[in-house]
Amino acid sequence: DAKTTQPPSMDCAEGRAANLPCNHSTISGNEYVYWYRQIHSQGPQYIIHGLKNNETNEMASLIITEDRKSSTLILPHATLRDTAVYYCIVRALYNFNKFYFGSGTKLNVKP
Amino acid sequence: GAGVSQSPSNKVTEKGKDVELRCDPISGHTALYWYRQSLGQGLEFLIYFQGNSAPDKSGLPSDRFSAERTGGSVSTLTIQRTQQEDSAVYLCASSLGGAGVGSYNSPLHFGNGTRLTVT
Numbered sequence: 001d002a003k004t005t006q007p008p009s010m011d012c013a014e015g016r017a018a019n020l021p022c023n024h025s026t027i028s029g030n031e032y033v034y035w036y037r038q039i040h041s042q043g044p045q046y047i048i049h050g051l052k053n054n055e056t057n058e059m060a061s062l063i064i065t066e067d068r069k070s071s072t073l074i075l076p077h078a079t080l081r082d083t084a085v086y087y088c089i090v091r092a093l094y095n096f097n098k099f100y101f102g103s104g105t106k107l108n109v110k111p
Numbered sequence: 112g113a114g115v116s117q118s119p120s121n122k123v124t125e126k127g128k129d130v131e132l133r134c135d136p137i138s139g140h141t142a143l144y145w146y147r148q149s150l151g152q153g154l155e156f157l158i159y160f161q162g163n164s165a166p167d168k169s170g171l172p173s174d175r176f177s178a179e180r181t182g183g184s185v186s187t188l189t190i191q192r193t194q195q196e197d198s199a200v201y202l203c204a205s206s207l208g209g210a211g212v213g214s215y216n217s218p219l220h221f222g223n224g225t226r227l228t229v230t
Binding site: 032034042044051101104 | 115144146153154156202204216218219220221222223224
């Protein structure tokens with residue numbers, strides 16, 4: 001299964017866009033990229049996922065490079081409530097019950 | 112609608128005792144997962160149920176851990192003869208699962224977990 005690499009922490013000013021990178025250079029053609037976040041003392045919250053096209057929903061946008069070796073999660077207008085650990089996960093189509101969470105990126109949104 | 116519900120939210124037990132943790136998945140979700148998260152760590156896969164298929168138990172750390180899912184809905188994770196290293200947050204998740212179109216990539220929805228402390 002493809003593994004992911006994320007920076008351990010990032011800072012972002014409130015109201016600005018937060019761009020969280022993820023490297024997944026060993027990703028296979030049938031593996032989806034998922035993003036979750038975890039706020040202290042809560043379970044992980046689903047944000048967005050995609051295969052090769054860019055995706056957008058009410059929470060965020062997901063930009064996947066053409067070679068699919070990396071992706072960026074964009075929170076367009078970060079708020080203090082977006083402070084959390086963000087996990088980038090690669091999920092195999094045929095081993096989809098194994099959701100491997102790495103160490104994630106701690107996003108600190110500052111006033 | 113209602114999300115994944117786990118109980119109890121906190122459990123303190125003495126070393127050597129057995130504990131049962133409960134998970135109520137989202138209605139209609141056929142796939143159910145258990146994970147555990149030790150302090151400051153990422154999530155560790157434990158077990159996966161899909162419909163009436165045999166569960167994937169490959170993540171269970173020892174034979175002291177077991178889980179069942181009755182009627183394809185509620186699941187119970189049992190830890191026998193608890194040890195201090197079992198202290199963690201135990202998370203349950205559910206998803207549409209199955210073999211239907213689009214279901215294999217349906218996202219997991221997590222509960223808020225049970226914090227287990229073994230003294």
